Amino acid sequence: MSLAIEVQGLTYKFPNAPAPALVDVSLEVGWNTRTLIVGSNGAGKSTLLKLLSGKHLCLTGNILVDGMDPFSPVSQQHREQDGCQTTTYLGTEWCHMSFINRDIGVLELLNSIGFEHFRDRGEALIDILDVDVNWRMHRLSDGQKRRVQLAMGLLKPWRLLLLDEVTVDLDVLARSRLLSFLEHETRNRRCSVVYATHIFDGLAEWPDKLIHIRDGRLVKSLDYKQDVFFEQELRKVTESGKTVKLGYTKSLHPLALSWISKDEGKN
Numbered sequence: 075m076s077l078a079i080e081v082q083g084l085t086y087k088f089p090n091a092p093a094p095a096l097v098d099v100s101l102e103v104g105w106n107t108r109t110l111i112v113g114s115n116g117a118g119k120s121t122l123l124k125l126l127s128g129k130h131l132c133l134t135g136n137i138l139v140d141g142m143d144p145f146s147p148v149s150q151q152h153r154e155q156d157g158c159q160t161t162t163y164l165g166t167e168w169c170h171m172s173f174i175n176r177d178i179g180v181l182e183l184l185n186s187i188g189f190e191h192f193r194d195r196g197e198a199l200i201d202i203l204d205v206d207v208n209w210r211m212h213r214l215s216d217g218q219k220r221r222v223q224l225a226m227g228l229l230k231p232w233r234l235l236l237l238d239e240v241t242v243d244l245d246v247l248a249r250s251r252l253l254s255f256l257e258h259e260t261r262n263r264r265c266s267v268v269y270a271t272h273i274f275d276g277l278a279e280w281p282d283k284l285i286h287i288r289d290g291r292l293v294k295s296l297d298y299k300q301d302v303f304f305e306q307e308l309r310k311v312t313e314s315g316k317t318v319k320l321g322y323t324k325s326l327h328p329l330a331l332s333w334i335s336k337d338e339g340k341n
């Protein structure tokens with residue numbers, strides 16, 4: 075049976091770019107998993123996610139998502155009997171699109187993509203993301219727009235969800251509830267999530283797999299449960315072979331989560 079993702083020898087260069095954005099990347103991601111991609115600005119995270127979503131054509135190497143070439147129209151049209159789409163890609167650019175920033179209601183937007191058909195799922199997402207269906211898009215804050223994007227983007231079930239830093243403007247409560255929803259999804263149906271972010275608060279227990287990309291190259295791919303250990307007395311990160319050990323980190327995340335949960339009556 076196919077894996078969620080099989081990438082072999084992927085090298086990708088943007089037209090007119092001096093150097094490739096990705097170099098000889100090979101990667102396998104199984105079903106029912108949550109993968110976190112770590113890398114500095116410009117490392118190649120978005121490029122990889124976009125190639126996996128079929129937004130760019132891979133010319134050197136091989137990419138299969140659920141056993142299919144993501145760029146092929148067959149893959150885009152592929153729908154399984156239970157109404158799952160193969161790939162959902164959610165990136166930051168959505169909130170800046172002109173059609174989103176019009177005087178249009180959230181319910182209208184949701185209806186336009188089949189809210190009625192996925193009613194139970196839609197209502198759960200509206201609750202998790204605390205979206206008000208009466209909101210008008212042109213009057214929303216960036217974080218509120220992001221919540222609408224996520225409610226819309228996650229409405230149709232997917233096999234592979236590619237999240238490109240879309241939680242950056244969510245408050246800690248919305249982000250925490252969203253991460254729990256995604257964990258529940260990956261535990262309970264055949265699907266996987268790949269998530270590129272620069273915000274690591276609240277993620278210590280979330281991933282199954284940790285990938286490090288540097289200058290377009292995949293430099294580390296860790297099985298989170300086997301290779302990553304938190305040790306109370308450690309002051310700095312130590313790495314030997316595939317094993318990574320790190321100390322418990324002081325973080326204000328639990329405090330912010332508690333305060334905002336109380337603010338929103340969700341404690």
Ligand SMILES: Nc1ncnc2c1ncn2[C@@H]1O[C@H](COP(=O)(O)OP(=O)(O)OP(=O)(O)O)[C@@H](O)[C@H]1O
Nearest residue numbers: 088089091095113114115116117118119120121122
């Ligand atoms: N449309 C484009 N045309 C040319 N080069 C591009 C284009 N998009 C990205 N690049 C280059 O590809 C490389 C990888 O960019 P990418 O957006 O994948 O990085 P990233 O890891 O997602 O970074 P960030 O954390 O800043 O979002 C960078 O060197 C970038 O300059």
